[in-house]
Amino acid sequence: MSYLYVIGNRWLYLRRIWDLRFFWLALVQMDLRTRYRRSFFGIGWSLLRPLAMSTVLCLVFSKLFDIPAAEYAPFLLLGLSLWQFFVESTLHGCECFLNGAAYVRQQPVPLAIFPLRTTLGVGLHCLIALLLALALAWIFRGIPSVLALAFLIPALILFFFFGWFMSIIGGLFHCHFPDTKHLFEIGIQILFYLTPIIYRADSLRNRERFLWAIELNPLTHMLELVRRPILDGSLPPLNSMLMSLGFVAVIGIVAVLCLKKLEKNLIFWL
Amino acid sequence: MSLIDFRHVDLVYPIREHRAITLKEFILRGLFRQLNQSKKEVHALHDICLQVHEGERLGIIGFNGAGKSTLLRTIAGIYPIAGGTRRVHGKMCSLFDIAVGLEHDATGWQNIRFRSYLQGETPRSVEKKLPAIAEFSELGEFLDLPLRCYSAGMIMRLAFAIATSGEPEILLIDEVFGTGDLVFQKKAEARMKDFIDRAKVVVMVGHQLSFLEEFCNRIIWLNQGRIHADGPARDIIAAYEQQVQALRAAA
Numbered sequence: 184m185s186y187l188y189v190i191g192n193r194w195l196y197l198r199r200i201w202d203l204r205f206f207w208l209a210l211v212q213m214d215l216r217t218r219y220r221r222s223f224f225g226i227g228w229s230l231l232r233p234l235a236m237s238t239v240l241c242l243v244f245s246k247l248f249d250i251p252a253a254e255y256a257p258f259l260l261l262g263l264s265l266w267q268f269f270v271e272s273t274l275h276g277c278e279c280f281l282n283g284a285a286y287v288r289q290q291p292v293p294l295a296i297f298p299l300r301t302t303l304g305v306g307l308h309c310l311i312a313l314l315l316a317l318a319l320a321w322i323f324r325g326i327p328s329v330l331a332l333a334f335l336i337p338a339l340i341l342f343f344f345f346g347w348f349m350s351i352i353g354g355l356f357h358c359h360f361p362d363t364k365h366l367f368e369i370g371i372q373i374l375f376y377l378t379p380i381i382y383r384a385d386s387l388r389n390r391e392r393f394l395w396a397i398e399l400n401p402l403t404h405m406l407e408l409v410r411r412p413i414l415d416g417s418l419p420p421l422n423s424m425l426m427s428l429g430f431v432a433v434i435g436i437v438a439v440l441c442l443k444k445l446e447k448n449l450i451f452w453l
Numbered sequence: 454m455s456l457i458d459f460r461h462v463d464l465v466y467p468i469r470e471h472r473a474i475t476l477k478e479f480i481l482r483g484l485f486r487q488l489n490q491s492k493k494e495v496h497a498l499h500d501i502c503l504q505v506h507e508g509e510r511l512g513i514i515g516f517n518g519a520g521k522s523t524l525l526r527t528i529a530g531i532y533p534i535a536g537g538t539r540r541v542h543g544k545m546c547s548l549f550d551i552a553v554g555l556e557h558d559a560t561g562w563q564n565i566r567f568r569s570y571l572q573g574e575t576p577r578s579v580e581k582k583l584p585a586i587a588e589f590s591e592l593g594e595f596l597d598l599p600l601r602c603y604s605a606g607m608i609m610r611l612a613f614a615i616a617t618s619g620e621p622e623i624l625l626i627d628e629v630f631g632t633g634d635l636v637f638q639k640k641a642e643a644r645m646k647d648f649i650d651r652a653k654v655v656v657m658v659g660h661q662l663s664f665l666e667e668f669c670n671r672i673i674w675l676n677q678g679r680i681h682a683d684g685p686a687r688d689i690i691a692a693y694e695q696q697v698q699a700l701r702a703a704a
Contacts, residue, residue, distance in 0.1 A: 213567075286571060288531065361475065
């Protein structure tokens with residue numbers, strides 16, 4: 184039967200993932216419970232990092248960039264929570280297959296469920312920070328338009344798929360090359376400064392030497408998808424939508440091709 | 454109709470020498486076209502032809518490294534085959550290192566659920582099975598604690614209770630004996646017999662020849678990844694014991 188589980192037959196593969204939904208959902212639930220240690224305060228603790236970072240950065244950079252804190256704080260928190268989602272799905276994703284190895288050795292399962300588990304866990308976690316940013320935006324800037332909020336749903340779905348694909352790629356590479364996570368960490372560090380998270384892209388308008396790098400960075404555009412509707416109450420520009428969609432599609436194709444090629448033999452690398 | 458049908462199946466393991474190469478090395482060597490990494494492989498199964506029909510209780514014997522567990526995992530669909538065809542029909546259940554895939558941060562109850570979901574159960578169907586599994590494991594209030602707090606024997610008991618709760622058509626067993634204390638062992642043996650009786654086909658690997666002789670009606674003897682002999686349990690086990698004795702005498 185196992186040839187059926189290989190991604191060759193895509194619908195059947197997705198069907199297998201769906202059939203095992205109770206399994207991976209239970210794992211996600213356990214991951215979150217372990218993370219929050221079964222206490223309400225646990226969620227508070229996990230928010231501490233983005234909150235503390237936002238506060239400090241807000242104090243420093245709102246002065247430096249000369250932006251009022253009420254405007255800067257939600258901007259920053261949104262950027263940081265989305266960034267954290269990207270980083271954690273990629274880096275935790277590196278270990279997703281190794282963490283699931285015990286299950287893989289017992290029976291054939293569609294391997295994509297392990298990155299899915301990682302992404303869902305990380306995603307729910309970051310969603311809390313995102314809701315907090317949304318609340319901040321409401322408090323400081325009034326209720327955003329319904330249209331803009333409706334647009335958030337496809338934008339977040341796009342982010343979810345992005346995270347899933349990144350964990351698939353990270354996990355597959357990490358099984359074959361043990362230094363993958365380390366190299367990713369370095370790359371992510373560099374990318375952090377090339378992405379308008381703590382600064383606004385338009386604050387660099389007159390320094391054109393860097394601008395091209397930031398405008399070509401697809402993450403810049405992905406952040407716009409969420410920031411624009413919440414902070415400006417408007418839809419993001421068309422080129423940002425296209426860039427984001429195109430980028431996630433490319434990452435998705437890479438992830439699916441890698442999975443198709445490597446899934447069958449991955450058991451030997453675990 | 455045969456439930457397991459293997460035709461000329463080959464299985465090849467890739468082997469990583471010393472250590473895995475790093476991504477950095479891989480890219481650098483790729484850039485300078487020196488990626489002629491000597492690929493080492495182990496040919497674990499050679500030309501295996503095997504049909505198992507309903508009602509058969511197949512035992513696999515052989516010396517260490519003969520490919521017994523590999524064959525079992527290939528039947529389960531865990532290992533990809535390098536050549537030949539593999540057909541397996543029926544709901545499968547595998548008992549390999551049953552205690553390994555448990556989550557140590559989760560409670561006993563949660564682990565029962567994970568495992569059952571992995572075998573394709575739904576929350577509703579698991580709910581019905583929970584009391585029986587809990588009762589058989591004899592863990593009582595310990596089920597509310599995370600597995601970290603369990604002793605090795607308790608984990609084995611839980612794993613065994615969960616693993617033997619399914620209703621498989623094809624049952625694959627890789628030496629799961631020696632469960633817990635003596636009292637539990639008796640109980641486990643009875644449950645195991647019952648479990649084996651319910652399955653249409655059973656394939657098991659073991660070193661306990663007496664157990665295999667009791668449970669199996671057919672034995673295959675593997676030697677270096679090939680089927681060396683295949684036939685009624687008693688005959689093959691007798692021949693195997695003879696060879697073991699001959700080897701002992703020579704040594």
